[in-house]
Structures are given as C-alpha cells and as structure tokens.
Amino acid sequence: MRRIFPWFRKAALSVAALTTIIAPAAAQDHVGQYSQADINFGMRVYGETCVACHGPNGDGVDGVNFRTGRFRSASSDLGLMGIIRAGIPDTAMPPGDYTTPELTGLVAYLRNIGDFDASDVTIGNAERGQTVYEGKGTCAQCHRIGVQGSRVAPNLTSIGAIRTAGSLAESLTNPTASMLPVNRNVRAVNQEGTLFTGRRLNEDTYTVQLIDQAERLVSLVKADLREFTVLTTSAMPSYEETLSEQERADVLAYLLSLKGTN
Numbered sequence: 001m002r003r004i005f006p007w008f009r010k011a012a013l014s015v016a017a018l019t020t021i022i023a024p025a026a027a028q029d030h031v032g033q034y035s036q037a038d039i040n041f042g043m044r045v046y047g048e049t050c051v052a053c054h055g056p057n058g059d060g061v062d063g064v065n066f067r068t069g070r071f072r073s074a075s076s077d078l079g080l081m082g083i084i085r086a087g088i089p090d091t092a093m094p095p096g097d098y099t100t101p102e103l104t105g106l107v108a109y110l111r112n113i114g115d116f117d118a119s120d121v122t123i124g125n126a127e128r129g130q131t132v133y134e135g136k137g138t139c140a141q142c143h144r145i146g147v148q149g150s151r152v153a154p155n156l157t158s159i160g161a162i163r164t165a166g167s168l169a170e171s172l173t174n175p176t177a178s179m180l181p182v183n184r185n186v187r188a189v190n191q192e193g194t195l196f197t198g199r200r201l202n203e204d205t206y207t208v209q210l211i212d213q214a215e216r217l218v219s220l221v222k223a224d225l226r227e228f229t230v231l232t233t234s235a236m237p238s239y240e241e242t243l244s245e246q247e248r249a250d251v252l253a254y255l256l257s258l259k260g261t262n
Contacts, residue, residue: 038101041256042109042165044123053092058113061092075108092222099161099259109168112126129210130256132247133179137239139251145258151215152181153236154201161259168255172219172248175234185235186210188220189227196220200230 006149044055074203081103087095098106100227133139159168171178186208198212207217208228222228239248 021176035113035164037165038105038108039112039168040105040165042105042107043149045098045105046109049096050106054170058110059155066110069111069114077111080107081182089166101160101162101164101256104164104166104175124249124251124253125251126250126257129250129252132214132222132243132251132256136247137243137251142236151211152213154199156255158260159207159258160256165252165256169248169252172237172243172251173240174239175236175238179234179236185231187227187231188225189228190220191226199235 024063027063035230054064058064074133082236083093084096084103084106085098087093134169140149142150143156144153145156182200184200185198186196186200187212188208190196196210196218197209198218200208200210201217202209206223207221209217212218220228237252243251
C-alpha cells in the first residue's frame with residue numbers, strides 16, 4: 001500500500017517542524033572540550049554584544065576576569081548560560097535575547113579567552129557565504145530557505161537559531177557524523193518489488209512517511225513492506241575538498257545568520 005501526493009496538497013504538514021531538531025547546547029564544565037567553530041562564533045557574538053562593558057580582554061567589570069577564569073556568579077557552563085540569558089538583578093548585567101547557538105558560542109569563547117589567539121581566526125562573511133551556498137556549493141538543489149530551494153534535504157530557514165556553530169561546521173566536512181537521527185534517509189521495498197528512498201519525515205509503529213527525490217510525500221504501511229532500512233550514511237556530500245577553508249567559513253557564517261523569516 002502506498003500513497004503519493006503532490007507537495008502543495010500537503011503543505012499543512014509543516015515539514016520544517018518535522019525535519020529539524022534543536023541540537024543540545026554544550027554543557028561542559030571543563031576547558032578544552034569546545035569546538036573551534038563554537039569558539040570562533042562566540043568571539044564574534046562577544047564582540048557584538050559584550051565587549052562594550054566587559055572590554056576586549058574580559059576584565060572590564062570589577063570582580064570579573066574572563067581571561068583568568070574568574071566568574072563572579074557562575075562555575076558551570078549551564079550556570080553561565082543562565083546568567084547570560086537572564087542577567088543579574090540589581091546590577092548592570094542585563095538579560096540577553098540569545099539563541100542556543102549564540103549561548104553555546106559565548107560560553108565556549110569565555111572558557112577559552114585566555115588561550116585564544118584572535119589573529120589566527122578566520123571569520124566568515126555571510127554575504128559571501130550566501131553566494132557560495134547558491135552557486136558553487138549547489139546547496140539549494142537539496143535544501144530550502146524560506147520559499148526558495150528544494151525540500152529533499154532538511155529545511156534551513158531557522159538553522160542558525162537551533163544548531164551550534166560546531167555542529168554546522170562539522171556537517172560541511174563530515175555530514176554523516178553530524179547527521180541527526182530524525183534526518184536519516186530510508187530505503188523501503190514493497191511486496192511488488194517497488195523501491196522507495198527518501199528522507200524520513202515521520203514514523204510510528206505501523207507507518208512511515210518520507211519525501212522522495214521528486215519532492216513527493218510518500219506514506220508506506222510497514223506491514224506491506226518486505227524491506228525497510230534506516231540509512232546511517234548521510235546523502236549530503238562532504239565539502240572538505242570541494243570548498244576552501246575560507247569558503248566553508250563563509251557558508252558557516254551564512255547558515256548561522258539564518259534565524260527564521262519574518
């Protein structure tokens with residue numbers, strides 16, 4: 001049994017909500033366990049939102065010195081995230097409207113600010129990254145942003161608000177390692193021998209729904225299948241060789257700028 005529907009008839013399924021999952025923020029309590037991409041991104045966020053009060057060296061507030069690991073009110077990473085987000089009452093520290101990736105990056109940077117050489121950091125450019133995304137990277141052939149692009153791969157419209165810089169950087173060079181289980185492709189064969197492949201959108205005990213390479217929604221009843229396999233290898237190619245380090249940094253900056261449409 002199978003049903004294939006043109007996509008526009010099933011727009012109400014809100015595929016974006018089904019294909020993206022919030023990646024957990026880093027919650028380490030020890031320095032040295034942070035992604036370089038998160039540290040680099042955190043340096044950028046710090047420069048945009050924190051440097052005016054805390055200074056470039058992290059010692060602009062009495063009783064606080066980020067370079068020496070001196071934090072007035074937080075010891076763990078989660079505690080530090082809570083302070084950055086909620087602020088400190090009756091002080092000059094205001095609450096901050098930060099996304100999970102921004103919080104992760106800030107903590108990663110603050111934990112490493114004393115050993116961090118900013119001169120060695122390549123900070124990508126989001127505008128250049130968009131050009132690579134749309135051109136050389138051919139990313140829109142599979143991914144969708146807003147109303148542009150394909151639905152074959154996960155929707156990236158809000159990816160910068162829910163995936164950390166580290167996980168996105170890894171996805172560009174090692175897509176399989178950074179692939180979320182919810183985004184795995186499936187391979188199914190029915191009793192008549194018809195093969196179905198595509199990205200899994202939803203699955204329960206009795207059925208599985210996927211989107212195939214033609215962007216059609218396919219619903220399969222498991223009892224009617226003679227083969228059903230969830231693939232553990234990402235269909236996304238690695239850009240480690242096809243894009244330069246600078247181009248990858250630019251694409252990363254562009255992805256991190258994607259925080260939803262108005």
